[in-house]
Amino acid sequence: xxxxxxxxxKEKGYKLICGIDEAGRGPLAGPVYAAAxxxxxxxxxxxxxxxxxxxxxxxxxxxxxxKENAVAYSIGTASAREIDDIxxxxxxxxxxxxxxxxxxxxxxxxxxxxNRMPPLAIPAETIIKGDxxxxxxxxxxxxxxxxxxxxxxxxxxxxxxYQFSKHKGYGTALHYEMIKKYGVSEHHRLSFLKNLSEK
Numbered sequence: 001x002x003x004x005x006x007x008x009x010k011e012k013g014y015k016l017i018c019g020i021d022e023a024g025r026g027p028l029a030g031p032v033y034a035a036a037x038x039x040x041x042x043x044x045x046x047x048x049x050x051x052x053x054x055x056x057x058x059x060x061x062x063x064x065x066x067k068e069n070a071v072a073y074s075i076g077t078a079s080a081r082e083i084d085d086i087x088x089x090x091x092x093x094x095x096x097x098x099x100x101x102x103x104x105x106x107x108x109x110x111x112x113x114x115n116r117m118p119p120l121a122i123p124a125e126t127i128i129k130g131d132x133x134x135x136x137x138x139x140x141x142x143x144x145x146x147x148x149x150x151x152x153x154x155x156x157x158x159x160x161x162y163q164f165s166k167h168k169g170y171g172t173a174l175h176y177e178m179i180k181k182y183g184v185s186e187h188h189r190l191s192f193l194k195n196l197s198e199k
Contacts, residue, residue: 001049003042005111005127005134010041014109014123016071019136020099021113022092023051023144027169028179029162029188030152031077032088034095035143036103036110038071039136045069048138050131051145063146066139073139074102075147084191093118099140113137159185 009017022034045066051059067073076098078091086094096118100110110124113131117124130137149168156165161182167175171192184193 001133001135001138003135005125005130006039006041006136009109009111009125012109016105016107017109017111017136018072018100018103018107019111019113019130019134019138019140020096020118020124021051021131021137021141021144022095023141023148024169025088025092026171027189028171028175028192029080029164029169029185030148030155031079032083032092032095033144033148033151034076034092034099035073035140035147036076036096036099036107037066037073037136037139037143038103038105038107039066039139040069040071043069043135045135045139048135048142050129050138051141053132054142056149059142059146059149062139062142066143070139072103072105072107073143074099074104075143076100076102080187080189083189087191088189089116096120111137113141155187159187 006017018036018038020036024032076095078095083091111134112126115126115128131141152164152168162178
């Protein structure tokens with residue numbers, strides 16, 4: 001992983017490049033999260049990688065390092081209700097847009113993980129598996145993932161019967177079992193549970 005995508009954008013005349021990634025598109029409950037991160041040029045963060053390839057302990061440690069060293073960062077979310085209203089893809093775009101718009105230092109270019117371009121107010125490019133190629137996107141993936149996990153731990157304290165701390169809202173056998181036992185909560189994505197009777 002190196003800064004080649006960031007350098008390429010700077011060679012085009014852009015100055016503040018943010019990486020964007022999301023977390024939580026797949027779960028049955030909770031918001032979808034997105035983060036936008038602008039890193040200082042050439043900053044080396046040991047162990048920086050796609051959040052899915054890191055242990056929770058390592059993500060937590062990197063979360064603080066990224067926040068301390070970033071030029072700017074922002075977290076955006078879209079709620080379970082928004083996911084139901086506009087669908088998960090559009091809700092993910094909404095979270096990404098909120099993250100970019102929330103940057104205290106505005107970015108003028110974005111590197112977006114994946115192959116689908118969200119509607120942003122700044123120029124951008126998509127990078128497939130960008131969280132393994134761009135430090136800015138990898139940093140965003142960690143901020144989004146850790147922020148969402150922390151939210152799900154809070155939800156676990158509020159609604160312990162669903163055991164959100166164990167599955168983070170994903171469709172595990174345990175989660176389906178808890179939904180059948182206690183019904184759906186206001187935090188569940190109803191559009192993801194239409195086929196619940198078939199489970």
